[in-house]
Amino acid sequence: MAQETHxxxxxxxxxxxxxxxxxxxxxxxxxxxxxxIAAAIFFALLFLTPALPGVKGWMVSEASLVVIYVxxxxxxxxxxxxIGLVSVGHGGFLAIGAYTxxxxxxxxAVDLVVGIIAGxxxxxxxxxxxxxxxxxxxxxxxxxxxxxxxFFVGTVVNNVPIFEGRDGILLxxxxxxxxEIGDFGFYYVSxxxxxxxxIFVFCIVNSGTGRAxxxxxDSENAAMASGVNRLFYRTLAxxxxxxxxxxxxxLNAHIVNYVSAEVYADIWFSVDILMAVVVGGPAILFGPYLxxxxxxxxxxxxxxxxxxxxxxxxxxxxxxxxxxxxxVAEVLLRPIQNLRRRKLLEVARGAK
Amino acid sequence: MLGQQILSGLxxxxxxxxxxxxxxxxxxxxxxxxxxxxxxxxxxxxxxxxFLKDWGLNYYATIFLVVICCTLxxxxxxxxxxxxxxxxxxxTLFTTTIGIYYILHGLAGWIWGRDTKAFPVTFDPTPIxxxxxxxxxxxxxxxxxxxxxxxxxxxxxxxxxxxxxMRAVTDDRDAAFLMGIPVRFIVLLTWGMAGxxxxxxxxxxxxxxxxxxxxxxxxxxxGYVAAVFGGLYSIxxxxxxxxxxxxxxxxxxxYLGSHFKTATAFAMIVALLAVRPQGLIGIQKRREV
Numbered sequence: 276m277a278q279e280t281h282x283x284x285x286x287x288x289x290x291x292x293x294x295x296x297x298x299x300x301x302x303x304x305x306x307x308x309x310x311x312i313a314a315a316i317f318f319a320l321l322f323l324t325p326a327l328p329g330v331k332g333w334m335v336s337e338a339s340l341v342v343i344y345v346x347x348x349x350x351x352x353x354x355x356x357x358i359g360l361v362s363v364g365h366g367g368f369l370a371i372g373a374y375t376x377x378x379x380x381x382x383x384a385v386d387l388v389v390g391i392i393a394g395x396x397x398x399x400x401x402x403x404x405x406x407x408x409x410x411x412x413x414x415x416x417x418x419x420x421x422x423x424x425x426f427f428v429g430t431v432v433n434n435v436p437i438f439e440g441r442d443g444i445l446l447x448x449x450x451x452x453x454x455e456i457g458d459f460g461f462y463y464v465s466x467x468x469x470x471x472x473x474i475f476v477f478c479i480v481n482s483g484t485g486r487a488x489x490x491x492x493d494s495e496n497a498a499m500a501s502g503v504n505r506l507f508y509r510t511l512a513x514x515x516x517x518x519x520x521x522x523x524x525x526l527n528a529h530i531v532n533y534v535s536a537e538v539y540a541d542i543w544f545s546v547d548i549l550m551a552v553v554v555g556g557p558a559i560l561f562g563p564y565l566x567x568x569x570x571x572x573x574x575x576x577x578x579x580x581x582x583x584x585x586x587x588x589x590x591x592x593x594x595x596x597x598x599x600x601x602x603v604a605e606v607l608l609r610p611i612q613n614l615r616r617r618k619l620l621e622v623a624r625g626a627k
Numbered sequence: 628m629l630g631q632q633i634l635s636g637l638x639x640x641x642x643x644x645x646x647x648x649x650x651x652x653x654x655x656x657x658x659x660x661x662x663x664x665x666x667x668x669x670x671x672x673x674x675x676x677x678f679l680k681d682w683g684l685n686y687y688a689t690i691f692l693v694v695i696c697c698t699l700x701x702x703x704x705x706x707x708x709x710x711x712x713x714x715x716x717x718x719t720l721f722t723t724t725i726g727i728y729y730i731l732h733g734l735a736g737w738i739w740g741r742d743t744k745a746f747p748v749t750f751d752p753t754p755i756x757x758x759x760x761x762x763x764x765x766x767x768x769x770x771x772x773x774x775x776x777x778x779x780x781x782x783x784x785x786x787x788x789x790x791x792x793m794r795a796v797t798d799d800r801d802a803a804f805l806m807g808i809p810v811r812f813i814v815l816l817t818w819g820m821a822g823x824x825x826x827x828x829x830x831x832x833x834x835x836x837x838x839x840x841x842x843x844x845x846x847x848x849x850g851y852v853a854a855v856f857g858g859l860y861s862i863x864x865x866x867x868x869x870x871x872x873x874x875x876x877x878x879x880x881x882y883l884g885s886h887f888k889t890a891t892a893f894a895m896i897v898a899l900l901a902v903r904p905q906g907l908i909g910i911q912k913r914r915e916v
Contacts, residue, residue: 361718408901414717415660415859419851420900426848427893434886542844546725553722582741585733592726596719597712 298619305615307481309608314473314561321345321564322466325459332458336530339458341571342465343526347544348551348563348570349472350519355549356557357480358512359492361414364421366544367428368517372398372524374432377444377534387451387464387529394525395518402517406510422542429540443535446528465526472519477560479515488512520548550588554595556602565603630760632881633874638766640873641773642832646850647857647865648780649824654859655797656817659709659720664850665843666731667822671697671829672746672838673739679747686748694826701822705815713814735840743842746833769831776827777866784862789816797860845889849876852896871895 324330324338347369354360372394379385379393409420432438449456451464479485487508490498499505528534547570555566569591577584599606646664653661671693678689704727712719750765757767784790795803796813804810828846836842849872856868876891 355718361721408897412900415654415658415721416855416900418660418721419855420896422848423852423893423896426845426889430886430889430893546728549722550725550729582733582736585729585736587733589726589729589731589733592729593708593723596715596723596726600715600719 298622302612302616302619306608306612309611310560310604311477313604313608314477314564317561317564318466318470318473321469325462335458335462337571337575339462339465339526339530341567342462342469343523343530343567344548344551344571345563345567346465346469346472346526347520347523347548348555348566349469349476350516350523351548352552352555352557352563353476353479353488353512353516353519355552356559356562357485357492358488358509360410360509360512361418361549362421362513362516363418363542363545363549364423364425364428365516365520365548366539366542366546367421367425368398368402368520369524369527369544369548370428370432370539371401372521373528373534373539374438374524375521376525377446377528378437380446380529381444384447386453387449387456390529391464391468391522391525394528395521398521398524399514399518403510403514405517406513410506410509410513422545425542425545429536429542433536433540438536440536443533443537446532446534448532449529461530465530468522468526472522473560476519480560484508484511550592554592554603556604559602559604559608562602562604565607569603628881630758631762632877634757634760634762635766636874636877637870638762638770638873639877640870641770641777642828643846643849643853643873644866644869645773645776645824645828646846647853647869648777648862649821649828650850650854651857651859651862651865652793652817653821654854656793657709657713657720657814658717659724660717660851660859661821662721662724662847663704663727663731664821664825665847666728666735667697667700667825668829668832668846669735669838669840669843670700670731671826672833672842673735675830675833676739676744676746676838690827690830693830694823697822697826697829698819699822701825702815702819704822705818709818710811710814732840741840743837743839746838748834750834765834769835772827772831776824780824780862789813793817848889849892852892855896856899 321338321342325335347365350368351362351365354362375397376387376390376394380387380390385393405424409417409424412420433440438444449461449464451460454460456464480488487498487503490501490503491505491508495505551566551570552563553566554569555564556562570588573588574581574584577587595603646668649664650661653659653664674693674696675689678684678692679686684692708723708727709720712723750763750768752763754761754763755767782790784794792803792808793813793816795806795808796810796817800810803813829843832842832846850869853869853872854865856871857864857866872892872895875895876888879887879891
């Protein structure tokens with residue numbers, strides 16, 4: 276943004292203000308760069324996990340679960356972080372993705388990749404329809420509406436016969452691109468999905484669309500006065516978010532090759548992924564990585580003390596909201612940022 | 628048959644109404660949607676089991692103690708967790724209550740276990756005949772309690788100094804502060820009141836649904852939906868909404884099949900919000916720039 280040519284006009288700034296603006300822009304750009312680098316590092320770590328010595332199949336499954344949560348958290352971070360809406364019902368989209376892919380693989384024996392794409396599309400489509408209802412609402416009303424949606428999906432999968440309720444649907448073995456894959460293969464399918472999702476989110480956030488999202492988040496009326504179509508961008512964001520969560524849902528169905536209302540008729544998923552985003556850092560690219568790791572690994576390490584894990588989750592959530600409202604990711608980036616800021620300030624003083 | 632369905636719908640609706648009232652009073656005084664409201668009641672139900680079974684108290688003493696404990700719980704949550712972040716945006720406040728939800732869930736599971744428990748007090752199963760409609764004693768009893776609590780709240784909001792002060796804080800916080808109303812204390816009182824109501828809800832609903840950490844999730848969602856009917860601001864709207872939901876879902880359960888119950892509430896909220904986004908009796912709040 277700093278590269279844009281300066282044209283004199285009504286909003287013309289004097290030299291000092293221009294300098295200041297450039298410094299702020301540089302600062303923002305650096306922040307985005309550090310953010311992307313951090314995300315890449317986390318991604319590389321996840322990517323290399325199966326190659327570590329002594330890693331067994333179940334560890335890889337656990338890592339796949341982390342990847343799934345990170346994808347779901349990425350989806351919700353578009354809403355919470357970039358456009359300033361909140362959904363407590365994304366577990367519903369997770370279920371939609373899971374059941375779409377599950378039914379397709381069971382009855383039509385489609386490829387895993389096709390199943391994932393179908394899960395994404397169906398979820399995004401339903402998201403777009405729902406958006407038209409929910410997006411007339413704002414803030415608190417929307418949170419309640421989406422929570423109602425999650426319960427509604429839960430009722431449907433519990434009672435409509437094709438979803439087989441609590442008995443669940445047992446799926447055939449995973450076949451991706453014509454090959455039968457095991458735990459390791461599945462891990463790479465999910466990590467490739469994660470890579471695509473991360474790149475997609477990065478691109479959209481740094482595009483004009485992303486700036487429109489953030490304009491709506493920061494000042495709705497100012498954005499609308501500047502010609503940002505609120506309904507369109509909100510529907511778009513909601514639909515993208517639902518689609519990404521649908522991918523996570525499809526993967527979640529195939530990780531254990533089993534879907535049942537026991538798992539999907541709960542609001543836990545919705546609350547967990549919302550929490551992953553809030554703890555990690557909603558408006559930061561690698562925030563969902565931290566959040567997903569936290570939400571999955573905490574109960575894993577405290578396996579014997581499942582209830583204690585709940586308490587700990589709650590305490591961490593409250594502490595993060597009290598002391599680091601932009602998320603843990605922001606706290607991690609802060610030292611580097613401070614270093615940069617000091618340098619920039621020195622430059623600024625020199626310029627005066 | 629129809630009258631009977633409506634009557635028992637009103638009975639379940641009256642418990643939703645209490646939950647909805649608690650959600651509304653907390654929201655309009657603190658901008659917080661309290662996700663932990665159901666868990667206050669859940670803790671109350673477990674405490675009820677402890678007092679009745681382990682301490683051997685009688686039913687009324689149990690209600691008294693449970694309500695006191697829940698009131699203290701609500702007030703404690705405000706003082707320790709919500710007050711330091713009271714000036715944050717609503718999303719922060721909301722997600723903080725998710726944290727409280729987790730903690731209370733974990734505590735209940737840790738102390739009392741995850742299995743469902745039966746509540747030691749049960750009602751006589753023989754139904755009572757009211758003008759041709761049969762209603763179970765438990766439902767009748769709940770309805771009477773809910774009426775009494777509703778009446779008490781009405782008196783509180785209209786005839787006591789604290790109640791009027793609470794409404795003043797709702798209308799204009801800053802003006803109330805300048806008029807010398809102790810806003811902080813009123814907010815504490817609001818949360819205490821949410822706990823107070825939750826205590827009653829917990830102990831009244833426990834004999835109908837079994838006691839478990841998840842017992843209140845569904846009731847809470849319906850309470851929310853009812854609160855939205857009142858635009859999250861109007862207690863009257865919330866009560867009407869709750870009774871409507873209770874009746875509608877009972878009718879749907881009776882004529883369409885029991886699994887349409889939850890779906891009914893959702894269908895109602897979607898229909899309502901599509902037509903009137905500000906709620907049935909909502910106040911159109913001025914948009915802030």
